[in-house]
Amino acid sequence: MATLEFKHVNKTFGAVEVIPDVSLFIPHGSFTVFVGPSGCGKSTLLRLAAGLEEISEGTLEIDGADVTFARPIERGIAMVFQSYALYPHMNVAQNIGFGLKMAGKPKAEITRKVQAAAETLQLDALLERKPGELSGGQRQRVAIGRAIVREPKVFLFDEPLSNLDAALRTQMRVELAQLHKRLGATMIYVTHDQVEAMTLADQIVVLNKGRIEQVGSPLELYNHPQTLFVAGFIGSPKMNFITGEYASRLGVATFGVRPEHVEIVTSSPHWTGTVQFSERLGSDTYLHVDVPEIGRLTVRAVGDAALTGGETIGLAPQAAASHGFDADGQSCPVRWNAH
Amino acid sequence: MTLTTPAGPPAARRRPSGFARMRTDGSLTALILFLPPAVLLFTLFVIWPIFSAVDLSFYKWNGYGDVTNFVGLRNYEILVKNSIFHQSLFNSLKLLLASIFLQIPLALVLALLLYRKTSANTAFRLIFFAPYILAEIATGLIWSFIFDGDYGISAMVANKLGTEPFYILADKQWAFWTIIIVVVWKYFGYHMMIFIAALQAVPSDLVEAAEIDGASSLKTIWYVKLPMIMHAIKLSVLFAITGALQVFDIIIPLTNGGPSNSTHSIVSYLYTFGLARMNVGFGAAVGVVLFALCVGTAFTYKRMAIDKGGQL
Numbered sequence: 204m205a206t207l208e209f210k211h212v213n214k215t216f217g218a219v220e221v222i223p224d225v226s227l228f229i230p231h232g233s234f235t236v237f238v239g240p241s242g243c244g245k246s247t248l249l250r251l252a253a254g255l256e257e258i259s260e261g262t263l264e265i266d267g268a269d270v271t272f273a274r275p276i277e278r279g280i281a282m283v284f285q286s287y288a289l290y291p292h293m294n295v296a297q298n299i300g301f302g303l304k305m306a307g308k309p310k311a312e313i314t315r316k317v318q319a320a321a322e323t324l325q326l327d328a329l330l331e332r333k334p335g336e337l338s339g340g341q342r343q344r345v346a347i348g349r350a351i352v353r354e355p356k357v358f359l360f361d362e363p364l365s366n367l368d369a370a371l372r373t374q375m376r377v378e379l380a381q382l383h384k385r386l387g388a389t390m391i392y393v394t395h396d397q398v399e400a401m402t403l404a405d406q407i408v409v410l411n412k413g414r415i416e417q418v419g420s421p422l423e424l425y426n427h428p429q430t431l432f433v434a435g436f437i438g439s440p441k442m443n444f445i446t447g448e449y450a451s452r453l454g455v456a457t458f459g460v461r462p463e464h465v466e467i468v469t470s471s472p473h474w475t476g477t478v479q480f481s482e483r484l485g486s487d488t489y490l491h492v493d494v495p496e497i498g499r500l501t502v503r504a505v506g507d508a509a510l511t512g513g514e515t516i517g518l519a520p521q522a523a524a525s526h527g528f529d530a531d532g533q534s535c536p537v538r539w540n541a542h
Numbered sequence: 543m544t545l546t547t548p549a550g551p552p553a554a555r556r557r558p559s560g561f562a563r564m565r566t567d568g569s570l571t572a573l574i575l576f577l578p579p580a581v582l583l584f585t586l587f588v589i590w591p592i593f594s595a596v597d598l599s600f601y602k603w604n605g606y607g608d609v610t611n612f613v614g615l616r617n618y619e620i621l622v623k624n625s626i627f628h629q630s631l632f633n634s635l636k637l638l639l640a641s642i643f644l645q646i647p648l649a650l651v652l653a654l655l656l657y658r659k660t661s662a663n664t665a666f667r668l669i670f671f672a673p674y675i676l677a678e679i680a681t682g683l684i685w686s687f688i689f690d691g692d693y694g695i696s697a698m699v700a701n702k703l704g705t706e707p708f709y710i711l712a713d714k715q716w717a718f719w720t721i722i723i724v725v726v727w728k729y730f731g732y733h734m735m736i737f738i739a740a741l742q743a744v745p746s747d748l749v750e751a752a753e754i755d756g757a758s759s760l761k762t763i764w765y766v767k768l769p770m771i772m773h774a775i776k777l778s779v780l781f782a783i784t785g786a787l788q789v790f791d792i793i794i795p796l797t798n799g800g801p802s803n804s805t806h807s808i809v810s811y812l813y814t815f816g817l818a819r820m821n822v823g824f825g826a827a828v829g830v831v832l833f834a835l836c837v838g839t840a841f842t843y844k845r846m847a848i849d850k851g852g853q854l
């Protein structure tokens with residue numbers, strides 16, 4: 204059992220307040236992903252959980268015990284760094300076993316556990332190598348091995364896959380998901396990557412300027428973003444936002460509809476616009492359409508839409524899948540009947 | 543870049559010889575232009591003095607007139623039998639050991655305490671580095687004043703304590719210890735700076751990873767920081783070795799080799815018995831021995847410590 208809870212946590216570096224006031228509960232066995240733009244405090248929050256940074260105010264509890272001032276080793280956590288942070292002068296076996304060695308475990312036990320971890324991560328053939336002699340993906344596995352061998356209560360990952368190429372990232376993503384399933388441990392994961400967040404998480408925490416914008420399951424955030432920020436951050440391509448007179452006629456400050464929720468229609472279009480250019484991915488086509496008085500809209504058409512630019516098309520938003528936000532960026536209902 | 547299939551016979555594709563390539567890419571011109579001055583300077587200032595010193599060491603020559611009095615290995619024979627030279631060799635060995643086993647650990651400890659960037663650390667670093675900037679002669683004079691049993695600080699201390707004045711620099715048992723202390727005092731800051739630079743280059747996430755792995759600060763130093771700066775330590779030891787063998791201008795103002803020639807280093811021995819007494823041929827012989835020792839230890843050390851470790 205390992206739960207983790209931030210209670211009114213504040214973090215200040217000198218005069219700079221990076222995390223004003225965060226309260227967050229992370230249930231046992233959850234895979235929680237922190238997302239947010241660069242510099243929003245994801246790493247800082249993770250490092251506060253790890254004990255690498257000191258909490259300025261508030262408390263942190265792991266399994267209900269106050270660990271605000273505990274050293275990292277007393278918290279039962281393990282961390283995987285973006286840079287992997289492998290000890291370059293030690294071989295793979297020594298890297299994985301270092302934590303056990305520091306804990307004063309007997310040699311035989313260390314060897315056995317390192318061997319077991321290496322087998323799960325397919326590293327058994329590489330145990331004698333130094334990190335410099337490994338590929339990026341293998342280094343990543345060693346870093347994960349170093350974390351799992353200590354059987355921590357909570358795993359912390361800071362953008363662990365961001366140095367890998369796309370194919371390897373997909374593969375490691377699947378492996379991480381399997382690892383989580385097998386260990387059943389609580390994991391906190393920081394990423395920039397939408398796909399990682401949506402596929403791995405059972406709970407996503409969207410951060411903005413050190414504040415939590417919304418916490419929820421991936422589809423909850425996708426279907427019911429509570430703020431303009433979350434609406435714009437989750438989903439790719441980005442949600443279309445329409446402000447001005449059109450929005451105010453619907454009783455909102457900003458009207459939002461995702462590109463996949465705008466349909467190309469031939470009869471009684473809601474909007475009529477000119478295709479400026481299209482991105483044809485094969486499976487989908489992203490159309491960038493200029494609609495007079497509304498602006499540029501992105502439309503996602505399934506399959507190859509065979510539109511290359513210059514065509515005039517009719518568009519209609521799916522009313523049920525559209526979003527409204529008030530002047531403060533909070534979600535509010537769209538009043539279609541007023542239209 | 544596109545690759546085109548060569549039209550000519552296979553022989554035309556053979557890799558051009560080094561010389562032919564150098565001729566076409568202009569590096570031959572560069573070689574002709576830049577190599578002779580380098581070779582000339584190196585010969586003039588490095589090779590030639592070494593050979594002329596070796597040559598001189600076979601003569602008895604007082605520095606004036608022609609070098610004609612060939613004495614063969616006589617200068618070396620004198621050296622081998624000279625007990626003052628033995629003492630000087632032993633002293634240089636003591637300096638070498640002190641440099642490696644006192645100075646470098648001291649520098650390392652201070653570097654570990656001071657490498658983080660804070661204003662207090664910067665101030666301490668400057669203080670510890672200051673002796674290194676000080677001219678050797680000035681260092682010697684300052685310390686000879688401190689140790690002076692009549693007028694110096696030790697005289698004041700003895701006076702205050704009401705004890706007999708103590709002439710440590712004239713004490714055969716302790717004089718060389720003071721020299722060792724002054725040498726360590728003067729040069730540890732230099733090694734400390736090398737270690738500080740190396741420690742600052744250790745990635746902080748390695749240290750954090752060790753913290754997460756549960757390593758105490760001492761264990762982090764032992765298992766992570768020291769291995770990560772091993773290249774700098776090895777380099778420092780090399781500098782310490784060559785430096786220790788060349789100690790000279792601290793000894794002259796402090797003891798001038800005394801009492802009864804018991805505190806000479808190889809170099810101050812060379813100066814005193816070779817140059818100051820106009821035995822230039824003999825001095826050259828000492829110089830050759832010193833050179834051989836320096837090169838010998840440096841290369842042996844490089845073999846043992848550096849090449850094997852694969853770094854530097």
Ligand SMILES: Nc1ncnc2c1ncn2[C@@H]1O[C@H](COP(=O)(O)OP(=O)(O)OP(=O)(O)O)[C@@H](O)[C@H]1O
Binds near residue numbers: 219221239242248395
């Ligand atoms: N040691 C520090 N001293 C001062 N400011 C810091 C320190 N560490 C982080 N910050 C600041 O805190 C803010 C949050 O940093 P953090 O590293 O948590 O961002 P992040 O969300 O992880 O960004 P990224 O996605 O780029 O990794 C940034 O504005 C950063 O400049």
Ligand SMILES: [Mg+2]
Binds near residue numbers: 245246247
């Ligand atoms: Mg970060």
